[in-house]
Amino acid sequence: MTATVLRPTLPALMVEENVRAALLEDLGRAGDITTYATIAPDLKATAAMNSREDGIVAGIELARTAFRLVDPTVTFEALADDGDKVGPGTPVARVAGTARSVLSAERVALNFLMHLSGIASYTARFAGEIAHTSTRVCCTRKTLPGLRALEKYAVRIGGGSSHRYGLDDAVLIKDNHIAVCGGVAKAIEAARAYVGHLVKVEVEVDSLEQMREALHASPDVILLDNMGADLLRQAVAINRAHSGLAADEYAGDRRRVQLEASGNVNFSTVRAIAESGVDFISTSKITMAAPTLDIGLDIVVG
Structure with missing residues (x-):
């Protein structure tokens, strides 16, 4: 009888540690000065994270954690799970909250998601x-x-x-x-x-x-x-x-x-x-x- 292979998981503490370090690296000593200078603090924004090519998703929880650590009030709705196949235009997640928070967390969230999804996709080809x-x-x-x-x-x-x-x-x-x-x-x-x-x-x-x-x-x-x-x-x-x-x-x-x-x-x-x-x-x-x-x-x- 073939054993059931459970999906791999990442401990939440490991996810948070890596994302926190990445955010601190990006925000530096003064925070997101571009966003602070151009976006009023009370403005809201909704954004979609969309795949632009065929591949395998990996890193959803790291993306979610990036938005949460920047601002716990930002909502993050995962529209794909790690391991899902996606194609051009496939929505991966939807986020909503203050525009400042969404924009400040964007790059770290995408960096993890794009890098890990790239590895998963390349591995799947092999x-x-x-x-x-x-x-x-x-x-x-x-x-x-x-x-x-x-x-x-x-x-x-x-x-x-x-x-x-x-x-x-x-x-x-x-x-x-x-x-x-x-x-x-x-x-x-x-x-x-x-x-x-x-x-x-x-x-x-x-x-x-x-x-x-x-x-x-x-x-x-x-x-x-x-x-x-x-x-x-x-x-x-x-x-x-x-x-x-x-x-x-x-x-x-x-x-x-x-x-x-x-x-x-x-x-x-x-x-x-x-x-x-x-x-x-x-x-x-x-x-x-x-x-x-x-x-x-x-x-x-x-």
């Missing part, structure tokens, strides 16, 4: 390319400083998965670790001896020879770095033979060593990489190269 396989696309630690939890949340909204969140929640032995430590197996054994039993150990290899060495040291995951589809298929075959599993048992067995592919992942290569039979594809592109989703705030006249 996930769609490999939906016919059991492979999952994952983001990495290559995120904007201070926004990692938010960006990884957006990846999950878009149908992707998260790699480790930081240096402290999983071991990833990379080529430089191996070079300094003195070998693949030695590094894996040292990591196993150091961390607790709940911490996963992954090792990066760049050749099938290194992969064979790694398999004998029994890591949880082997990262196959910058290997083409042919080499990846060979790696999957080696892993299957090492596991002793039949072909029809291999894909669904999570007790065996898992294989992750990374490097040269783009829309023209991701399908062949997934079809090689690897379990995961990690790429920084879904966080570092994702364009924003064009969402605008339009004052409703009349």
